[in-house]
Amino acid sequence: MNVKTDDYELVRDFLSGNEQSFNILARKYQERIYWHARRMLGDHDDAHDIVQQVLLVMHNKLNTFNFSSSLYTWIYKITATRSLNLIKKKKLTRLFTFSSDEIVENSGYENIIDDIESRERFLKMEKHLNSLPVKQRQVFVMRNYDDFSYEEISNMTGKSIGTLKANYFHAFRKMKELMEKNDY
Amino acid sequence: MTTDVRIIKYIENELSPQERNAFEVDMNNSVELRKEFEIYLRVKKETGNLKELKLNPRYLDSILPEFRNKLKLPRIFSVKRNLGYAFGAMLVFILSIVVLKNFFNAKTELTDLQEFTQSLNENQRIELLKNLNGDQGVYEIISDSLYKPELISLFETNLKVNNEVAETYDIEYHEIISGLSKDEVELIYNEILNSDLLKEDAL
Numbered sequence: 149m150n151v152k153t154d155d156y157e158l159v160r161d162f163l164s165g166n167e168q169s170f171n172i173l174a175r176k177y178q179e180r181i182y183w184h185a186r187r188m189l190g191d192h193d194d195a196h197d198i199v200q201q202v203l204l205v206m207h208n209k210l211n212t213f214n215f216s217s218s219l220y221t222w223i224y225k226i227t228a229t230r231s232l233n234l235i236k237k238k239k240l241t242r243l244f245t246f247s248s249d250e251i252v253e254n255s256g257y258e259n260i261i262d263d264i265e266s267r268e269r270f271l272k273m274e275k276h277l278n279s280l281p282v283k284q285r286q287v288f289v290m291r292n293y294d295d296f297s298y299e300e301i302s303n304m305t306g307k308s309i310g311t312l313k314a315n316y317f318h319a320f321r322k323m324k325e326l327m328e329k330n331d332y
Numbered sequence: 333m334t335t336d337v338r339i340i341k342y343i344e345n346e347l348s349p350q351e352r353n354a355f356e357v358d359m360n361n362s363v364e365l366r367k368e369f370e371i372y373l374r375v376k377k378e379t380g381n382l383k384e385l386k387l388n389p390r391y392l393d394s395i396l397p398e399f400r401n402k403l404k405l406p407r408i409f410s411v412k413r414n415l416g417y418a419f420g421a422m423l424v425f426i427l428s429i430v431v432l433k434n435f436f437n438a439k440t441e442l443t444d445l446q447e448f449t450q451s452l453n454e455n456q457r458i459e460l461l462k463n464l465n466g467d468q469g470v471y472e473i474i475s476d477s478l479y480k481p482e483l484i485s486l487f488e489t490n491l492k493v494n495n496e497v498a499e500t501y502d503i504e505y506h507e508i509i510s511g512l513s514k515d516e517v518e519l520i521y522n523e524i525l526n527s528d529l530l531k532e533d534a535l
Binding site (some may be wrong): 171174175178179182183196199200203204207259260261262266269270273292293316317320321323324327328 | 336337340371372374375376378379380381382383385386387388391392395396398399402403
């Protein structure tokens with residue numbers, strides 16, 4: 149059986165009714181969706197919710213995707229927007245419920261990373277990332293983890309390259325201070 | 333360019349060849365700069381190492397079945413969510429009514445007043461102004477000047493009231509005036525205005 153791997157073909161196949169093609173697309177991108185959401189939100193449950201939301205958007209809206217950009221960029225944009233919206237929503241909820249800004253420790257999901265040492269390092273880094281303001285965190289994650297250029301980030305976020313660079317430098321400096329402070 | 337920015341730009345490969353060379357020379361000559369650079373590099377490397385993290389395959393395998401199950405489920409009517417929307421809609425509706433009511437009331441009163449004043453002729457407007465000022469103004473002007481002997485005689489003449497009689501019966505002039513009709517007050521007022529009696533007074 150010839151397994152289609154090209155995004156264009158998979159999308160066309162799915163739109164003509166082949167759900168199996170959607171499954172391939174979902175499996176191909178689900179991990180990247182998770183990691184972006186997880187790094188932005190700092191919480192497994194939230195990241196998991198975002199994955200489910202993005203898959204739903206893909207399933208319902210792939211017919212509007214016109215291949216003017218890569219499928220990954222389209223999915224990434226949805227993921228980034230959804231993650232930011234959830235951050236805003238949680239901030240509002242905290243404001244109206246007078247809850248503290250304290251980050252809730254992830255529990256019960258440590259085993260999503262099998263390697264113990266990597267897990268520990270990841271959790272430490274996640275804590276630092278969560279200390280960054282959202283705008284700085286976003287550009288830091290997009291540059292360092294998702295390998296986007298400033299131009300690509302600018303196209304996705306609508307922010308000027310100058311602003312993105314300034315945010316990135318601030319983020320980098322803060323991350324360095326945090327790691328220095330925590331005896332890395 | 334600050335040292336931090338220089339280091340970051342070096343790591344991010346954003347310096348020109350000349351700037352890179354200059355930075356490397358500076359780093360060779362400065363222990364502090366080298367130390368700072370090492371910390372920044374560690375941040376970059378640590379981020380890079382964590383980029384390749386793999387999720388537990390069991391978790392990854394659970395994502396799609398969960399999504400498929402959600403697709404199969406009919407959309408559940410959420411009482412809590414719909415009550416929330418209903419409450420929000422009602423609040424917006426009530427607020428809109430209150431705001432619109434105030435807005436239209438204010439506008440109607442203003443419009444009515446404008447229409448009313450525009451409908452009056454000049455004499456009617458003067459009359460209206462007089463009424464708005466009230467007769468109190470006339471009384472005040474007269475009673476302020478009551479102690480002037482000339483005024484007293486004027487009152488005596490006009491009101492045909494003897495000052496001594498008034499004093500005997502302990503009648504104050506303002507009491508007499510308050511009992512007068514509008515026309516009588518107007519008559520006295522005009523006489524006072526036409527006389528020279530009030531020239532020095534603050535009319």
